[in-house]
Amino acid sequence: MGYASTIKVPFGPQHPALKEPESFIFEVEGDIVVNVTARLGYVHRGVEKAFERRTYIQNLYLAERVCGICSHAHTTCYVQAIEELLNIDPPPRAKYIRTIIAELERLHSHSLWVGVAAHEAGFDTLFMYTWRDREEVMELLEAISGNRVHYAMNTIGGVRRDMPAETFPTVKKHMDSFEKRVNEYSHIMKTEQTFLKRTTGVGILKPEDAVSTCAVGPNLRASGIKEDVRADEPYAAYGETPFQVIVHGGGDVLCRALVRIAEMTESINIIRYALDHIPDGPVRIRAPVAVPAGEAVSRVEAPRGELIHYAKSNGTIKPERYKVRAPTLANIPSLAKTLIGAHLADVPLILAGIDPCFSCMDRMVFVDQNKDKQWVWNMEELKRHAKVERN
Amino acid sequence: MEKTSEISDRLREHLKDSIVEMKNPRERRIFLRVKKEAFRETLEYVVNDLGFKHLSAITGVDLGTEIELLYHVVLNDAVVLTLGFSVPKEKSTTRTITDLVPSAVLYEREVHELLGVGFEGHPNLIPLVLPEGWPQDVYPLRKEWQLEQLRKIALEK
Secondary structure: OOOOOOEEEEEOOOOOOOOOOOEEEEEEEOOEEEEEEEEOOOOOOOHHHHHHHOOHHHHHHHHHOOOOOOHHHHHHHHHHHHHHHHOOOOOHHHHHHHHHHHHHHHHHHHHHHHHHHHHHOOOHHHHHHHHHHHHHHHHHHHHHHOOOOOOOOEEOOEEOOOOOHHHHHHHHHHHHHHHHHHHHHHHHHHHOHHHHHHHOOOOOOOHHHHHHOOOOHHHHHOOOOOOOHHHHOOOOOHHHOOOOOOOOOOOOHHHHHHHHHHHHHHHHHHHHHHHHHOOOOOOEOOOOOOOOOEEEEEEEEEOOEEEEEEEEEOOOOOEEEEEEEOHHHHHHHHHHHHHOOOEHHHHHHHHHHOOOOOOOOOOEEEEEOOOOEEEEEOHHHHHHHHHHHHO | OHHHHHHHHHHHHHHHHHEEEEEEEEOOEEEEEEOHHHHHHHHHHHHHHOOOOEEEEEEEEEOOOEEEEEEEEEEOOOEEEEEEEEEEOOOOEEEOOOOOOOOHHHHHHHHHHHHOOEEEOOOOOOOOOOOOOOOOOOOOOOOOOOHHHHHHHHHHO
């Protein structure tokens, strides 16, 4: 290269590519990255310690709040671990509802990612479109569970709310219209030069590196490795639902996009199948409060990949030890590998390309029952309200 | 269950006296605890010969006088083997596995800073998630540290 020395470029903690704090230091030679070190933990909240202090029921709410995007994946993983320790099996209908919510969650998570990736690739029109369409899924989740982000559907021994059969046609109608949009994104990503030029051959992760760095989820599958917890170790209703594990061989950012787009189509089909085949019956069984001593490992395919929880119980109402390993941590070693040798200008795109976790906006809805009126407060109004209350 | 019991049989045959405890609570799950000195050889056998290439996580558990390390490794078609051994709590160290499984780098850093287990031969055993300036002898996931104390340390820092 002919450069006498390298320069260190700090990225973050207030990050240009993600709306979450994470710090990277890139050592660059010219504009090629030669080394990268990551510093995590800016949002470390001590959740594992907190698990030990709370009862199993309280921990349900804690597990829900590990992540603001894949909250359902975390509670599914949690309740599966505890159900295994209690040796109880939730009713079949509950398993189907878990599957439907999980796939709706994957749909909104992936479409969020498509928007972010499009934004990083300099294609903001697609970003606007995907986030508009994502609202459709969010509203559907709100209609089913009452919440946009923390659906609070899972409980130990089943789910907390049933999905009435009257809601199925609405869900299906939305799936039809959403599918059209997904096909449109797929077409755009495969043909639009703005996107292709920016993503083809960028951030390549070779299959052997993907395996040796223990990458997970769509990033692993975009490197040609066919692994998916839903298929390898069927949980909830995945064992009874036909679906394909999407694999692409290229290993670049484009393939990561194509894998996620194709997975969205699969998710829509899984939801349709589940709605058609959901059995009748109860949605939960009573679970004891105290959990006998034992240990369990639970795995779930979250939108970002393999999520693993380890639970150790001691016979009381609180766990002895609870361990959570979220998929993004597993993808950091492979990310470091793909960043080395990349152009500095590609860094935000590659970073966003692994789909690291993201925070969500809050909002509140008020209902005046006497006047049958609804309104929404925006952030400014919330702040104003907070000020008035404090004074 | 076939695959799971076949693997358990092979492990039992290969390890013999090194096994401290082995459990098969259900299909696709094996919990295996070995003596500390036999761990390295067991892991090599599991990764190289049995094909458990994917390291999902490393969990550290405070047992009172000992720290137990649990390595969750996965075989392609999803048999999860939890391989564990214990080290004494005081001045606890063990050999790194990063030369065998490179992706253990972050997991070992996490166990080191939260439970105080040293990993000899680790390329760079710096803190991963705790803030800068965190006192060196405070390991938050050890049972003797209560949330209130940790909160105080975090605020004073």
